[in-house]
Amino acid sequence: MSASGSTAGAGGNGRTAESTSGGSVFRTGRRGSRAAFAAVAVGSVSLLLAACGEGAGAASGGWQPTKPIEYIAPANTGGGWDTLARSSARVMDEADLVSRPMRVVNKPGAGGAIGWSYVAKHQKDPHKLFVTSPPILLVPLAGESDQTYRDFTPVARLNTxxxxxxxxxxxxxxxxxxxxxxxxxxxxxxxxxxxxxxxxxxxxxxxxxxxxxxxxxxxxxxxxxxxxxxxxxxxxxxxxxxxxxxxxxxxxxxxxxxxxxxxxSSEKRSPVLPDTPTLTESGIDYVFDIWRGVMAPKGLTGEQVAYYEKAFRKMVEQDAWKKESRKLGWTDAFLGSEEFGKFLDEQNKEYTGILTEVGLRK
Structure with a gap:
């Protein structure tokens, strides 16, 4: 069972506790001054907690971020990672899927290794995320990065x-x-x-x-x-x-x-090139997808991972995201944290074999 089974992040933005407690004041108003006073007091406490950024988390029993989320694109602006980070951050913020802003930060260099090194220094920090794709496996396999995918926490695969x-x-x-x-x-x-x-x-x-x-x-x-x-x-x-x-x-x-x-190279024909056969149709038994996803520092708790997994799961269902995906030629291929982790293991094994075959494994 994936981390999405947790109740983390059930609240969206802290408003549920406020509206519920506010409503209880009016519903209990006829039951006497003591009941009304108690309801007002509960409502005031809920409002205070929400103002401190703790109301939704306390009400739902799950974790929520308490400050802006630093969303790393390990490349310059305008590239694939940057496009993925900015597109997903915009949809997440506009749909109110996270309780704090998603702030995209570019950390280019060394095929992604500069950004990965930065994230690796923030173990257990749930306010850091980064977008990723096959280079998180390929660059370390080629001996060009001190970090591997195992140094991070899989959150979700988004598309291919x-x-x-x-x-x-x-x-x-x-x-x-x-x-x-x-x-x-x-x-x-x-x-x-x-x-x-x-x-x-x-x-x-x-x-x-x-x-x-x-x-x-x-x-x-x-x-x-x-x-x-x-x-x-x-x-x-x-x-x-x-x-x-x-x-x-x-x-x-x-x-x-x-x-x-x-x-x-996809299993099925691509919607952006519908008249082009797949390798399989051409008699070549090979499938290769440019997958894209999101990872976090190592050491996050189950509730923290579940919060983000749930948010990204909801994001890929948004019309704004679907429209952006069609424009960019992306195919929805969502995987939760646990499934994404297993997928990375499988991909790493496959890439290791290919790089060894062509003499590039270090």
């Missing part, structure tokens, strides 16, 4: 997005099967652009597909760039033969006819 494998419109590769055949016979002749370094998300998503297709992933010429935009520019300029990028990053170029998507 597939990778897309794309070529220029005039490419001789018409299907992913065509590409796979070439990679089996002459992998060194095919250059593949990705928006992150060796051993990172794009590289692993490529290597896993290549392995599943029966080719030697270690021999594929992977060309790293600083972001999906640069990788796609390289493809369009004829400097590389194939590019790997998020489905949402390529959808405009696919619609314009500048590139052709050979396949997507």
């Amino acid at each position: 997005e597939p990778l897309a494998y794309v070529v220029k419109a005039n490419s001789p590769f018409k299907t992913f099967e065509d590409l796979a055949a070439k990679l089996k016979t002459d992998p060194g002749k095919v250059s593949v652009a990705g928006g992150s370094g060796p051993g990172s998300l794009d590289h692993v998503g490529l290597a896993g597909a290549v392995q599943a297709a029966g080719a030697d992933a270690s021999k594929v010429k992977y060309v790293p760039f600083d972001g999906g935009g640069e990788a796609l520019t390289s493809l369009l300029g004829g400097h590389t033969d194939v590019a790997v990028a998020g489905g949402s990053e390529v959808q405009a170029l696919v619609r314009s006819g500048d590139v052709r998507a050979l396949a997507v």
Whole structure:
């Protein structure tokens, strides 16, 4: 059973105790001055507790934050982590799902490791959260971070997005099967652009597909760039033969006819690229999702984890969040804390195997 089974955070903002006690004054007014006085006294105490930020927590028997929540995006503004943090913080605040403001703080550097190091220094602090995705597993596996996912507390997985494998419109590769055949016979002749370094998300998503297709992933010429935009520019300029990028990053170029998507890495077809087959449909038994979620420092109590898990569970049900997700090409894939933790263990095992295969495991 996940932490969501706890009663933590049952109150939203401390108003329930106030309105209930306030109503009791009028309902008991006919029962005599002593009853009325007692009701007023209870109401006053409830109001005082609420003013101190303790009313809802005391009324529900659960934990609530007592100060603003520092919500870390371990990257610069404008990137995927920043977009996720700001979008979710806005929906959470507007829907009044947390009792204190969500304040996004950017801590870029080292592929996320700077932000992770900051959070790791605040063990047991329930007023720190950070957004995350596969690099929390990949960067440590490549030996580039002192922290691993086990140094933090899983809160919730929110959504996924597939990778897309794309070529220029005039490419001789018409299907992913065509590409796979070439990679089996002459992998060194095919250059593949990705928006992150060796051993990172794009590289692993490529290597896993290549392995599943029966080719030697270690021999594929992977060309790293600083972001999906640069990788796609390289493809369009004829400097590389194939590019790997998020489905949402390529959808405009696919619609314009500048590139052709050979396949997507998700289990089912992507809503942003509905006409593009999955790898599975292309005969490649491989699924790779760019999942995104939220984690917290190590050492939080069950009630603290449950409070945030419940808030994010409600967030993904909001119309504002669904609208934002459609715009960004995200697919809802919510997992609670316990399930998210198990998912991370499984992903870590899979990524370890792939990085070992391509010689990048440290």
